[in-house]
Amino acid sequence: MIDVRNLSYVYNPKTPFTSQALFDVNLKIEDGDFFGIIGGTGAGKSTLISHFNALTRVQKKSGTVLVDDMDLSVKKLDLKKLRAKVGMVFQYPEHQLFDDTVEKDVMFGPKNLKLPAEEQKARAKEAIELVGLDYAEFAQRSPFELSGGQKRRVALAGVLAMRPEILVLDEPTAGLDPVGKRDIMNLVMRVKQSCPTVVMISHNMDEIAEYCNKIAVLNRGRVEGVFSPRELFGSKALLEKCGVELPLVTEIAVELCRAGVNVNEAILTENELVDELLKVMPRAVENA
Amino acid sequence: MRDMTIGQYYPSNSVVHRADPRFKLLILILFIVTVFFCESFFSFGFMTFFVIVTILLARVPILKVLKGLKMIIIIVLITTLLMTVFYTDPNSKPLAEWGIFHIYLNGIYAAIKLAWRLLLLVLMPTVLTLTSTPTELCDGLESLLSPLKKIKFPVHELALIMSIALRLIPTLIEETDKIMNAQKARGAAFESRNPFKKIKAMLPVLIPLFVSSFRRADDLADAMDSRCYRGAKGRTRMKKLHCRVSDVVALLFWCAVTVCVLFLNYNWFGWGFIAVLGL
Numbered sequence: 001m002i003d004v005r006n007l008s009y010v011y012n013p014k015t016p017f018t019s020q021a022l023f024d025v026n027l028k029i030e031d032g033d034f035f036g037i038i039g040g041t042g043a044g045k046s047t048l049i050s051h052f053n054a055l056t057r058v059q060k061k062s063g064t065v066l067v068d069d070m071d072l073s074v075k076k077l078d079l080k081k082l083r084a085k086v087g088m089v090f091q092y093p094e095h096q097l098f099d100d101t102v103e104k105d106v107m108f109g110p111k112n113l114k115l116p117a118e119e120q121k122a123r124a125k126e127a128i129e130l131v132g133l134d135y136a137e138f139a140q141r142s143p144f145e146l147s148g149g150q151k152r153r154v155a156l157a158g159v160l161a162m163r164p165e166i167l168v169l170d171e172p173t174a175g176l177d178p179v180g181k182r183d184i185m186n187l188v189m190r191v192k193q194s195c196p197t198v199v200m201i202s203h204n205m206d207e208i209a210e211y212c213n214k215i216a217v218l219n220r221g222r223v224e225g226v227f228s229p230r231e232l233f234g235s236k237a238l239l240e241k242c243g244v245e246l247p248l249v250t251e252i253a254v255e256l257c258r259a260g261v262n263v264n265e266a267i268l269t270e271n272e273l274v275d276e277l278l279k280v281m282p283r284a285v286e287n288a
Numbered sequence: 289m290r291d292m293t294i295g296q297y298y299p300s301n302s303v304v305h306r307a308d309p310r311f312k313l314l315i316l317i318l319f320i321v322t323v324f325f326c327e328s329f330f331s332f333g334f335m336t337f338f339v340i341v342t343i344l345l346a347r348v349p350i351l352k353v354l355k356g357l358k359m360i361i362i363i364v365l366i367t368t369l370l371m372t373v374f375y376t377d378p379n380s381k382p383l384a385e386w387g388i389f390h391i392y393l394n395g396i397y398a399a400i401k402l403a404w405r406l407l408l409l410v411l412m413p414t415v416l417t418l419t420s421t422p423t424e425l426c427d428g429l430e431s432l433l434s435p436l437k438k439i440k441f442p443v444h445e446l447a448l449i450m451s452i453a454l455r456l457i458p459t460l461i462e463e464t465d466k467i468m469n470a471q472k473a474r475g476a477a478f479e480s481r482n483p484f485k486k487i488k489a490m491l492p493v494l495i496p497l498f499v500s501s502f503r504r505a506d507d508l509a510d511a512m513d514s515r516c517y518r519g520a521k522g523r524t525r526m527k528k529l530h531c532r533v534s535d536v537v538a539l540l541f542w543c544a545v546t547v548c549v550l551f552l553n554y555n556w557f558g559w560g561f562i563a564v565l566g567l
Contacts, residue, residue: 050469053473055469055472055473080475083472083473083474083475084475087473088470088473090466090469090470090473093470095466095467095470095496095499095500096467096470096471096474096492096496097496097499098491098492098493098495098496099492099495108471108474108475108476108492109474109475112474112475112476112477113475144499158474159473159474162474162475
């Protein structure tokens with residue numbers, strides 16, 4: 001559980017370059033949530049999530065963040081414990097790879113947790129397999145000679161090897177082709193079985209609509225609201241107010257409706273769209 | 289990392305800001321040479337006066353200028369101290385002595401002059417970087433070095449390398465920040481006291497930084513190539529440097545200052561009042 005209470009954050013306080021990134025943010029992320037965070041550039045999404053594992057420390061008199069029973073606004077914080085609990089995957093995580101073999105790179109996290117050597121190895125193996133790479137084939141290869149998608153998997157494995165209870169993802173599919181995107185999202189859903197709470201920033205509304213059960217909309221450092229996908233994407237007024245676009249599949253359904261095809265507008269995933277289309281298709285064939 | 293200030297340009301529209309960077313560089317060189325000719329307290333005071341005038345004309349906050357001194361203040365203090373205790377003057381008695389350390393009156397004078405000289409030598413370049421953008425400085429340098437093209441010296445390439453390097457410093461800092469955060473998220477600790485451990489802890493940051501620098505260099509080369517960049521030959525500039533009368537006047541003025549200092553130093557005509565000033 002992550003509980004954000006009245007959180008504010010100011011960059012460069014007391015200088016001419018000061019700018020407030022977060023204003024009085026209140027959020028509650030429950031165990032088991034797939035929590036989406038959306039908002040335009042400069043909305044404060046990254047600043048917000050970097051609080052979750054204390055990479056950005058809560059400023060004085062600026063609210064607090066609770067992760068389970070840990071209060072992140074206190075000075076003496078068990079960072080190791082927190083960072084093992086909250087796994088953070090940044091944008092383009094493949095840029096963090098550094099070691100000469102995939103296995104060693106994935107072991108970096110467990111090693112920092114000072115686990116015994118066999119445990120480190122076991123966890124690396126488990127994580128590499130979890131992200132869908134063949135351990136025997138990849139363990140001893142250099143991470144720098146892999147393809148883009150494989151690199152990203154290895155980087156993800158590096159975080160998963162710490163066995164986080166909460167996984168925080170900052171645009172996990174940025175810069176990948178559609179197949180790569182799908183692979184990564186499938187992988188995230190697989191990971192969610194062992195690490196039940198997932199927080200994800202994304203600009204891709206299709207991903208948000210398909211996977212998240214709660215969506216927080218940020219706008220210039222403020223939370224516009226927390227909605228379920230149906231609430232948010234079902235309400236034109238809300239979408240306009242928050243400046244959010246429809247997922248592509250929903251837009252297709254809306255356009256089809258407008259063109260006179262009898263489909264349900266309020267669909268959110270590809271599968272739902274296909275079902276709707278199949279429902280009308282036989283009639284379309286008959287009519288022809 | 290993020291609050292590190294490099295390229296400390298302070299935007300304003302003063303006379304000094306608008307001056308031609310070539311002339312500013314020339315004046316800086318002249319100034320540095322002149323400072324090395326200064327020997328008497330009077331000549332140091334004389335130079336300091338003109339430095340202060342320049343700072344006032346540049347309309348930069350004095351705190352910004354003093355910040356430039358922060359980096360060298362320790363070096364100045366140490367050299368001053370060493371100069372004071374190790375200076376030997378066979379012609380006079382020491383004021384105090386402890387073993388190999390001894391303090392002479394002339395030693396104190398020499399130490400103060402040394403400190404003063406160092407401070408002057410840092411002040412003026414600080415004013416230059418506060419009042420000129422890195423691009424201006426690169427352009428100015430390229431233009432000043434252009435006679436070297438005659439002997440096939442790659443002036444343009446040198447200036448290009450400099451400006452790319454300067455341009456990428458903030459990018460690299462940002463990148464370092466990001467990678468450090470990513471490794472911290474994997475439990476890396478950079479706060480170790482042991483220097484060897486500290487260096488070892490930096491490896492997971494330095495290697496990705498290197499990799500991304502190479503990638504960036506590759507991308508930049510491709511971007512330049514796709515815009516038909518072919519080096520200096522036949523290349524024109526969007527912003528041309530213009531020298532104005534005021535620039536020439538400023539340069540001549542500083543030449544006059546130099547002559548004055550040389551006069552104070554060598555007293556070619558044996559004027560009595562200069563001998564009095566020449567402490």
